[in-house]
Amino acid sequence: MNFVLRGAALSITPADILRATRGVSPTAIDGRNKYFLEVHGRRFPIKQVVRLVTGLPSIGFTAQDAHRILTRLGFDISEDQTLAPRDTGTSNRANADPTSVVDPGATNQDNGEVRRLLVVFQTDEDGWEVASCPALPGCHSQGRTRKEALDNIREAIKGYVASLREHGAALPPSSEYQVVEVRA
Numbered sequence: 001m002n003f004v005l006r007g008a009a010l011s012i013t014p015a016d017i018l019r020a021t022r023g024v025s026p027t028a029i030d031g032r033n034k035y036f037l038e039v040h041g042r043r044f045p046i047k048q049v050v051r052l053v054t055g056l057p058s059i060g061f062t063a064q065d066a067h068r069i070l071t072r073l074g075f076d077i078s079e080d081q082t083l084a085p086r087d088t089g090t091s092n093r094a095n096a097d098p099t100s101v102v103d104p105g106a107t108n109q110d111n112g113e114v115r116r117l118l119v120v121f122q123t124d125e126d127g128w129e130v131a132s133c134p135a136l137p138g139c140h141s142q143g144r145t146r147k148e149a150l151d152n153i154r155e156a157i158k159g160y161v162a163s164l165r166e167h168g169a170a171l172p173p174s175s176e177y178q179v180v181e182v183r184a
Contacts, residue, residue, distance in 0.1 A: 001073055006060050012053055014073050020053040034155075035063060036078050037070055046070055046077060064142065064152065071144070115161075118175035119153050121146060135172040136160045 002011045026044040033045035046066040047058050122130050129146050131153035133139040141156040143149030
């Protein structure tokens with residue numbers, strides 16, 4: 001497969017992945033990695049695999065880049081379920097509405113309320129689903145499918161909110177929206 005990753009033109013085959021990981025120990029699982037590739041009977045963080053085969057530093061590409069490359073090469077990626085959002089068994093309008101994101105495990109620390117943030121989806125020219133959270137400027141993510149984009153924007157929102165808290169910045173209020181129908 002030929003592709004460009006952060007400006008570097010690369011060509012990788014599944015055999016390259018297998019060669020690059022043979023005899024190498026997976027990075028220790030420390031809770032920072034959510035997605036893994038199992039090869040040679042061992043679980044490798046996906047960014048480690050791409051780093052090994054490309055020689056690029058881990059900071060030179062994202063986990064989304066690694067996931068996209070490995071799945072396009074035909075590998076199955078597994079998700080560490082201990083890091084997945086908890087299912088509280090509750091259902092609400094925001095969870096049912098595909099344009100709104102509610103993380104069942106996330107609450108407003110001040111009053112225990114769930115924070116609801118609007119997420120907008122668009123399909124880009126390559127067919128990827130791009131998710132944006134207008135209440136958090138610059139908070140965007142993407143995925144091959146709407147579900148993948150939704151999972152990825154949840155993680156982006158969590159990181160964004162964690163950064164706001166760390167820097168003492170105010171958290172955005174829950175989003176309110178109305179869908180407007182217009183005859184075009």
